[in-house]
Amino acid sequence: MNAINTKQNLATDNVIFNSSNDVMLDLSELKKVYPTPKGDYIVLENLNLKIMKEEFVTIIGHSGCGKTTMLSMIAGLNPISGGSIAVLGKGIKGPGPDRGVIFQSPSLMPWMTTLENVMLGVNQVFGHVSKKQRQDIAKYYLHKVGMEDSFNKKAKELSQGMQQRVGIARAFAIKPKVLLLDEPFGMLDSLTRGELQDILIEVWNKEKITAVMITHDVDEAIFLADRVVMMTSGPRAKIGDILDINFDRPRTRKSVLDHDDYYTYRKHLIDFLEH
Amino acid sequence: MGQDITLKEKSQRTSILKPVISKITTVFKQEKMFESLKKLGITVLSITLFIGLWHLGSKALYNKEANFTIAKALEDQGQAAADAVQACIASGDSSCQPNTLPSPSQVWTSLLALIDDYYIIKQDKIDDAIENAPLNAEIRQFNIDNAAQIAAGDIEARQEIEYTGRSSFLDIVVTSIKTVFAGFLLALFIAVPIGIIIGLSPSLRNAFNWFIQIFKPVSPVVWYLLVFMIVKTLYIGNSSDNSFVISFISVGLCAMWATLVNTAMGVASVDQDYINVAKVLKLGTFQKIFKVILPSSLPLIFTGLRITLSVAWMVLIAIELLAQSKGLGLFVWEEFNNGANDSNAKILVAMFVIGIIGFLLDRLMLTVQNAVSFNKVEGV
Structure with a gap:
């Protein structure tokens, strides 16, 4: 019953978003091959x-199914073996600030302060505006992620959770067209993870930047997403199923958990993963 | 009124707390002081133990040589000669002292003698300067009067008379420090840029690899000879002393390999995450190198520089000895050939001075490293 529902949703989606103008990111016939001594993988x-x-x-x-490979291909950090990736209809050429990435490890430069870390990207993208304005942009996003008291702290002095907050600020501050998140909260404890999910969704609600996020956490996937894409296990992984999450935005954790459909969605995802 | 009372109460409360707080801080401070006292105590103890063992060792060696000399005199020349030798040794006369490992007290005496010597030479220099002052003034005046002709090359400028007596121990140490610093700077300016360039490019790394592998293990003596061949030719027709130039270049070339290898390794092994960030932000080459790659490889570069500095000190003695540069190396060699009564003690003084300066230089580098690099290193 449920599966039929989602299929129907998918069909209506296609009708709604039929005009190609609304497609931000288009992956088509994407292929990745790693040559090995025993033949291509x-x-x-x-x-x-x-x-x-x-x-x-x-x-x-599942782990190793190629999610991260796919994301790093979208980011342009990993070459494509076949097919194409287009942002707003234009094929991508290598990495670029139009596709911001939040990495699994915060990847802040430990020798820079939080502000300098965010400024590194802002300087690059907003080179044409005054230094004061650039600093304001960086400070605004640091404020948004709750780091307003730590502008001048060295990144290595911060906890993992705090560092990832700066990572979120750095990614949003360069105003990318697409935001790519590679299990950004995978290394955090569950309390911090919840906190950071709230921060992420709060900033995202304001900016509405198209986001693609990899996660292992079913609850996280449902809480954050408009659509959950399920990938089949590798090799030759592809999209197995897509589930629409029809919760209103802005969402709160409580409203999501209390929603009647929540457990139906959850069951759907878990059934897919355990299949 | 009521407010007054509460204020008073508050101040009383803080005044009650004050001694407690101060007591806590003193206890804390005492504990810290105890820690450092303990550390100091252990160091002093180990130094005492070392000096004690050294004393016993040198005494045993002294007795062995003295007994041998007496026994030999007895065998060769009879009882009377043996008694004379024994009396001579006991009297402390310098003509018949056994020439062996000096005792700590002898080394200390030599150190004091070298310090006295420094003052004597200083006085000599002053006397010399006073004596030569009128003559030097004349020479200066001559040079000024004939400035135009000297500039035109018609007359050669006259050299002022300089002190040419022996150098004091301090002068010798300063020469050595200058040599090491010049060599270190040479190594820094050659090895760090090349290290960065070959670190950035794997193909250049391969191209340079054989070169590094072959030249890294070359001995300081061979480096000296190589540099000597080149500098000698470059200095042809120039009578000025080139021993300093030869020795600092040899020291630099000999010591730079650690920095070269470490820099290349540091640059080549920058965390892929940082590189990815730089790629996503599309940083330019210049920014990528100066904002990401260099800061991230600084710890390894500094490790290399510290090794370079200590190697520079280590090879200094051999190179100064060969180059006849008036530093500690030559001092040690001359004392060894000199064979005077206190020569061995002076050699040991030089050894300790070299060790202590090497230690201080390493600490200096460590301080600089911790000031500029993002991860703190504890000295061992």
Whole structure:
């Protein structure tokens, strides 16, 4: 019953978003091959996915299925073996600040202060505005993630959670077209993870930057996403199923947990993963 | 009124707390002081133990040599000669003292003698300067009067008379420090830029690899000879002393390999996450190198520089000895050849001075490293 529901939703989605103008990120027939001494290892094949403007998509799948490979290919950090990736209809050429990345480890430069870390990106993207304005941009986003008291703290002095907050600020501050998140909260304890999910969704609600996020956490996937994309296990991984999450935004954790559909969604995802 | 009372109460409360707080801080301070006292005590104890063992060792060696000399005199020349030798040794006369490992007290005496010597030479220099002052003034005047002709090259400028007597121990140490610093700077300016360049490019790294592997283990003596061949030719027709130039270049070339290898390794092994960040932000090459790669490889570069500095000190003695540069190396060699009564003690003084300066230089580098690099290093 449920599966039929989602299929129907998918169908209506396609009708709604039929005009190609609304597609932000288009992966078509994407393929990734790693040559090995024993022959080619095909990680991804026939992977098709259209992500709309202002959409938040989470990707869930078993470890090693190629989620991270896919994300780093979108980021331009990993070359494509076949097919294409387009942002707003234009094929990507290597990495660039139009696709911001929040990495699994915060990847802040430990020798820089939090402000300098955010400024590193801001200087690059907003080179044409005055230094004061650039600093204001960086400070605004640090404020948004609750780091307003730590502008001049060295990144290595911060806890993992705090560092990842700066990582979020750094990614949003360069105003990318697409935000790519590679299990950004995977290394955090569950309390901090909840906190950071709230911060992320709060900033995102304001900016509405198209986001693609990899996660292992079913609850996180449902709480954050408009659509949850389920990937089949590799090799030759592809999109297995897509689940629409029809919760209103802005969401609170409580409203999501109390919603009647929550457990239906959850069951759907877990059934897929355990299949 | 009521307010007054509460104020009073508050001040009383703080006054009650004050001694407690101060007591806590003193206890804390005492504990810290106890820690450092303990550390100091252990160091003093180990130094005492070392000096004690050294004393016993040198005494045993002294007795062995003295007994041998007496026994030999007895065998060769009979009882009377043996008694004379024994009396001579006991009297402390310098002509018949056994020449062996000096005792700590002898080394200390030599150190004091070298310090006295420094003052004597200082006085000599002053006397010399006073004596030569009128003559030097004349020479200066001559040079000024004939400035135009000297500039035109018609007349050669006259050299002022300088002190040419022996150098004091302090002068010798200063020469050595200058040599090491010049060599270190040379190594820094050669090895760090090359290290960065070959660290950035794997193909350049391969191209340079054989070069590094072959030249790294070359001995300081060979480096000296190589540099000597080149500098000698470059200085042809120039009578000025080139021993300093030769020795600092040899020291630098000999010691730079650690920095070169560490810099290349540091640059080549920058965390992939940082590189990815730089790629996503599309940083330019210049920014990528100066904002990401260099800061991230600084710890390894400094490790290399510290090794370079200590190697520079280590090879200094051999190179100064060969180059006849008036530093500690030559001092040690001359004392060894000199064979005077206190020569051995002076050699040991030089050894300790070299060790202590090397230690201080390493601490200096450590301080600089901790000031500029993002991860703190504890000295061992």
